[in-house]
Amino acid sequence: MYSNIVLFTMILVIVLLTKPVGTYMYKIFEYKPIKLDKVFLPVENFIYKLSGINAEEEMSWEKYALSFLLVNTVMMIIGYIILRIQGFLPLNPTGVKNMESSLAFNTVISFMTNTNLQHYAGENGVTFLSQMIVIVFLMFTSAASGLATAAAIMRGLSKKTTNLGNFYADFVRITVRLLLPISMLATLILVWQGVPQTFAGKVVVDTLEGGKQTIITGPVAVLESIKHLGTNGGGFFGANSSHPFENPTWLTNMIEMLLMMLLPTSLIYTYGLMINNKRHALVLYISLFVIFIFLAVGAVYAESHPGVAYSKLHIDGTPYGNYEGKEVRFGVSQSPLFATVTTAFTTGSVDSMHDSYTPLGGAVPLILMMLNTVFGGDGAGLQNIIMYTILTVFLTGLMVGRTPEYLGRKIETKEIKLIAIAILVHPFLILFSSALTVMLKVGASSVTNPLYHGLTQVLYEFSSAAANNGSEFAGFIGNTVFMNIMTGLVMFFGRYITIILMLAVAGSMAEKIPASPSPGTFRTDNALFGAIFIAVVVIVGALTFFPAIILGPISEFLSMT
Amino acid sequence: MSEVKKAIKFTLVLMILLGLIYPFIMTAIANLIFPYQAKGSIIKVDGKAVGSELIGQKFTDSKWFMGRPSAVDYNAESSGGTNYALSNPEFKEEVERNIEEFLKKNPGVKRSDIPADIVTSSASGLDPHISPQAAYLQVKRVAQANNLPEEVVKKLVDENIEGRFLGLFGEPRVNVLKLNLSLLEEIEKNKK
Numbered sequence: 082m083y084s085n086i087v088l089f090t091m092i093l094v095i096v097l098l099t100k101p102v103g104t105y106m107y108k109i110f111e112y113k114p115i116k117l118d119k120v121f122l123p124v125e126n127f128i129y130k131l132s133g134i135n136a137e138e139e140m141s142w143e144k145y146a147l148s149f150l151l152v153n154t155v156m157m158i159i160g161y162i163i164l165r166i167q168g169f170l171p172l173n174p175t176g177v178k179n180m181e182s183s184l185a186f187n188t189v190i191s192f193m194t195n196t197n198l199q200h201y202a203g204e205n206g207v208t209f210l211s212q213m214i215v216i217v218f219l220m221f222t223s224a225a226s227g228l229a230t231a232a233a234i235m236r237g238l239s240k241k242t243t244n245l246g247n248f249y250a251d252f253v254r255i256t257v258r259l260l261l262p263i264s265m266l267a268t269l270i271l272v273w274q275g276v277p278q279t280f281a282g283k284v285v286v287d288t289l290e291g292g293k294q295t296i297i298t299g300p301v302a303v304l305e306s307i308k309h310l311g312t313n314g315g316g317f318f319g320a321n322s323s324h325p326f327e328n329p330t331w332l333t334n335m336i337e338m339l340l341m342m343l344l345p346t347s348l349i350y351t352y353g354l355m356i357n358n359k360r361h362a363l364v365l366y367i368s369l370f371v372i373f374i375f376l377a378v379g380a381v382y383a384e385s386h387p388g389v390a391y392s393k394l395h396i397d398g399t400p401y402g403n404y405e406g407k408e409v410r411f412g413v414s415q416s417p418l419f420a421t422v423t424t425a426f427t428t429g430s431v432d433s434m435h436d437s438y439t440p441l442g443g444a445v446p447l448i449l450m451m452l453n454t455v456f457g458g459d460g461a462g463l464q465n466i467i468m469y470t471i472l473t474v475f476l477t478g479l480m481v482g483r484t485p486e487y488l489g490r491k492i493e494t495k496e497i498k499l500i501a502i503a504i505l506v507h508p509f510l511i512l513f514s515s516a517l518t519v520m521l522k523v524g525a526s527s528v529t530n531p532l533y534h535g536l537t538q539v540l541y542e543f544s545s546a547a548a549n550n551g552s553e554f555a556g557f558i559g560n561t562v563f564m565n566i567m568t569g570l571v572m573f574f575g576r577y578i579t580i581i582l583m584l585a586v587a588g589s590m591a592e593k594i595p596a597s598p599s600p601g602t603f604r605t606d607n608a609l610f611g612a613i614f615i616a617v618v619v620i621v622g623a624l625t626f627f628p629a630i631i632l633g634p635i636s637e638f639l640s641m642t
Numbered sequence: 643m644s645e646v647k648k649a650i651k652f653t654l655v656l657m658i659l660l661g662l663i664y665p666f667i668m669t670a671i672a673n674l675i676f677p678y679q680a681k682g683s684i685i686k687v688d689g690k691a692v693g694s695e696l697i698g699q700k701f702t703d704s705k706w707f708m709g710r711p712s713a714v715d716y717n718a719e720s721s722g723g724t725n726y727a728l729s730n731p732e733f734k735e736e737v738e739r740n741i742e743e744f745l746k747k748n749p750g751v752k753r754s755d756i757p758a759d760i761v762t763s764s765a766s767g768l769d770p771h772i773s774p775q776a777a778y779l780q781v782k783r784v785a786q787a788n789n790l791p792e793e794v795v796k797k798l799v800d801e802n803i804e805g806r807f808l809g810l811f812g813e814p815r816v817n818v819l820k821l822n823l824s825l826l827e828e829i830e831k832n833k834k
Contacts, residue, residue, distance in 0.1 A: 132652040134652065151649045155652075217660060269676075278669050278673070279682065280669065287690060290701060294693060294697075295717075303668050326682070387728065397756075398776075400758060400759060400775075405728070406725065408764055409772060410771055531727070556727075637729050
């Protein structure tokens with residue numbers, strides 16, 4: 082009951098925020114004047130001037146994609162260098178050493194691709210300086226990259242010109258107008274609730290029993306706010322958002338969930354404004370919430386009814402439920418909700434240990450990462466939604482035997498080929514690398530739980546990498562050279578192939594001459610379309626991943642009853 | 643080449659803005675408005691730091707209320723859970739061990755009364771809370787060990803329960819360190 086109140090309170094808050102935030106993003110993407118221009122324009126112009134950027138230049142989809150790739154590559158290289166020499170740099174009160182090369186390779190890709198898979202523990206893997214100029218910096222820029230490319234794709238689908246905008250200008254405007262102000266506000270709320278923000282480092286206390294306890298603090302709050310707003314998910318501490326310093330109260334837990342949900346949901350409204358079809362956006366919005374609510378309720382049920390694993394322990398006090406790997410302040414209601422939000426919105430931050438979930442409770446985050454389109458992360462999520470929408474339109478076109486049209490533009494062989502590749506990359510990366518890992522000794526040695534659950538650990542790791550999520554079945558040993566390189570490559574291809582292909586689709590659609598819809602055009606703004614859209618997402622997901630899910634979580638579930 | 647140079651300059655400018663200027667400004671503001679929280683919510687008794695309100699502490703002596711099992715043994719220089727799958731035999735062994743230990747420590751407690759939280763390991767290994775029932779089950783032992791009447795100790799637990807906000811949000815919980823600090827106060831009061 083309490084979990085449902087939390088769930089529907091959050092959905093209510095998000096629904097109320099969708100319109101204002103969505104409209105605000107529309108104004109950012111479409112260069113509409115706002116009152117705060119007086120504050121923002123000087124900052125933006127200062128950044129353009131310092132880096133020698135011409136923000137007026139219009140870019141073709143190829144130019145846009147190249148700028149995006151170039152900037153991301155440069156950021157990864159500079160981040161890599163800093164991690165490799167962090168031990169020599171200042172702001173290192175906890176005495177952290179330089180990062181090993183395969184781990185640094187994995188880490189910069191992880192944070193640049195908005196994944197935030199962490200094969201290091203924050204307490205002793207990175208210095209405070211690295212937490213800020215590598216981790217926090219990449220958290221901002223990866224979110225800005227996702228949103229900028231989404232803006233370009235939306236322009237391609239809606240504009241009369243064939244250019245998609247200016248990557249640098251989009252990037253800067255999103256950072257300055259959207260990410261920074263909300264992060265500042267969120268940071269202060271989190272500090273108020275108890276998240277530290279200091280450079281003091283270690284605090285040694287004398288415990289009541291007469292021992293010593295060394296407590297690590299740090300600039301946690303600035304990381305924590307953009308971590309969720311930017312759908313990043315990497316923790317300051319190893320235990321991520323289950324650590325009391327990252328997530329001290331039920332309120333911070335809800336705020337962190339809301340921050341994850343805020344931009345991906347609002348962006349659908351922005352999309353409706355950009356393509357001038359708010360009803361179509363509303364249909365997508367509702368359809369995705371249907372899948373989301375269904376899975377969220379399922380996860381909470383599984384964790385509060387843990388079955389035979391607990392019933393045979395004969396402990397029946399209150400609270401009851403699967404408390405292994407969960408915090409008392411979140412319990413078995415807010416923990417599984419957080420797990421659902423973090424994987425639906427492709428963030429990857431965790432407030433409980435997913436590895437210790439019940440088989441079906443743990444299957445929910447896994448399935449959401451495999452579907453990879455239930456809202457998704459900042460920008461990247463919308464791109465996947467558009468991908469599935471075009472596929473849906475194409476399939477309905479085949480059913481009625483007409484050339485499919487989307488937003489007044491014909492979908493032809495070229496676009497559908499690109500979409501097909503984009504859809505297939507995701508399962509290929511997950512299933513191929515999982516199969517390879519379990520076959521090779523060097524990979525299989527990372528597994529720490531027995532039998533079916535061991536396979537689920539591998540599937541989870543690669544689904545998380547391919548979906549650019551970043552959460553883990555944390556028992557899995559990620560920090561090996563093999564896993565660092567494998568997941569590094571999976572994250573890289575999972576991110577960039579999809580975005581480049583979708584930019585290409587947008588570029589190609591932008592060149593078509595829009596036709597006004599005829600009576601025979603399949604409508605995309607009614608409940609029927611919503612139902613087919615859900616069916617396509619579920620069927621494509623089921624067809625590709627069902628065998629793997631049966632071998633992992635479902636077999637584990639059946640073996641325990 | 644000029645494109646690459648542009649990208650490098652762009653990266654460095656944003657790195658300084660987002661990675662240095664922004665965090666430093668926020669640190670200054672946060673410490674100005676919320677100095678206690680920003681520094682880690684450190685509790686001081688007689689000017690001496692005894693722990694953080696938010697970070698669980700290890701209690702083994704019978705005279706104290708005990709927290710949840712911890713995979714990192716309440717070492718706050720690390721964090722994490724056991725990550726045992728429920729289908730892993732080690733999970734069952736671990737919880738059985740915790741149950742036995744709890745029953746041994748607290749004679750008279752019925753196994754069926756034990757709540758799940760006090761015999762399972764937390765996610766962070768630093769969970770500062772236990773459930774109200776987990777605290778009540780320890781009252782008898784704590785009272786005996788400290789030569790205090792049971793009602794007095796039970797009242798301390800009552801006072802330390804944090805309920806659901808508006809009756810709806812959050813889980814009912816007891817902060818173990820705070821509870822033990824009020825216990826300490828009670829002990830010292832009785833000494834006088």
